[in-house]
Amino acid sequence: MGTANDKIRIALVGAGGMGQGDARDAARVAGVEIAAAADIYDSRLDRMKEIYPAIATTRDYRDVLARTDIDAVIVATPDHWHAQIAIDALAAGKDVYCEKPMVQKIEDGKRVIAAATKSGRIFQMGSQYASAHCFEKIGQLLQSGAIGELNMVEAWLDRNTAIGAWQYSIPPDASEQNIDWDRFLGSAPKRPFEPIRLFRWRNYRDYGTAVAGDLYVHLFTGLHTATGAVGPTRIYSTGGLRYWNDGRDAPDMQVGVIDYQASARHPRFQFVMRVNFKSSKADEDFGYRFIGSEGAITTDISSVTLSRVPREKEPGNTADTFSRQMEADYIRAYRERYPILPATAATLRRPTVQRFTSPRDAHEIHMRNFIDAVRTRKPFFEDAEYGFRATGPALLCNVSYFEKRVCHWDAVTMTAS
């Protein structure tokens, strides 16, 4: 490795929806070969052979880690396997692109960070908002003082379809002959074969991380990328299972109220976020709103809108409820203090609106950033620590929700209480 022309051979572990998408993005980069794949369902491996005829496939991810011709590994299994496979891959000397959330359990976060540090390999979490143009743009606007002092941020990700609510297809041929059930379960509690728990694993906390681990991680990543914040201090989350009552043990509507302390780059602010699998829109509704003392910035990923509202030139008055004499006296004194100004856009406080477009799909850019890091040996900024700074608080939202309590997070030491 070392030059831009060197070939990079990648192995995919977990060849489902996201894994196949990640592999596709990686394969688009010149010089990258998807050389091996591991999955515990044979039909997914057959699909990989249809797409990449020369690929080597296996049910056991350790086979691909043992190969000396593999440079990097994409980990795109269900969440409960991320930490173990990432740690094993780093120990085997591979660079790792690990899908979000980096870990399923908070206590594994530092294990992955330590493994990445010890190995000296590249580690990047697959949370593409770190590479999304819109958050870089918002960061520049915030730093230039475009909305004055930041005081709160809202983010929402609502969906209104069965697939959006994780009801993925279950293949009719699913059996213990073509699925390695024990290998899927891994460290999760042992239980008899039940395909729904594999194909809709997000619905079960034995394998997934509920709404917060699946989607809040993205919202935290975008927030941290835009503001430069390292993490929150206090976390409260509530919600419920409102609509998709299909046997899942995770909520389908969850809100979070999160405190951020001041730093050199931003003042103290609140982050309020929501994921709801019902919405007023037919499909997905997604956005952020950064509110400041002189305006707001909104984004739906594909565009950024800056609305500036000039500060008040005078405070106004409500003297018309006083006696006529009192009103007249009050207004006279008021106008001495605040003379009538000529009508301009600023004195009339007309908002100005500017729109910036940005490419919507950050996945491909994020994967390119990983491949660049593998080639240059200079890690992209979303390393294991950055990944855990979004994953830890997202998982703490689950602790808050399930234990019905306020949680605390030390953003510097990345410790929960």
Ligand SMILES: NC(=O)c1ccc[n+]([C@@H]2O[C@H](COP(=O)([O-])OP(=O)(O)OC[C@H]3O[C@@H](n4cnc5c(N)ncnc54)[C@H](O)[C@@H]3O)[C@@H](O)[C@H]2O)c1
């Ligand atoms: N970055 C994003 O926007 C994004 C989007 C979707 C999913 N993801 C993440 O990607 C990961 C995969 O999600 P998905 O939607 O592709 O799920 P999926 O169910 O479609 O794919 C997971 C695959 O992993 C396989 N698998 C399970 N246990 C395995 C093991 N021990 N070894 C090898 N393979 C195993 C399954 O058979 C399946 O093919 C999740 O962690 C999810 O959070 C990220």
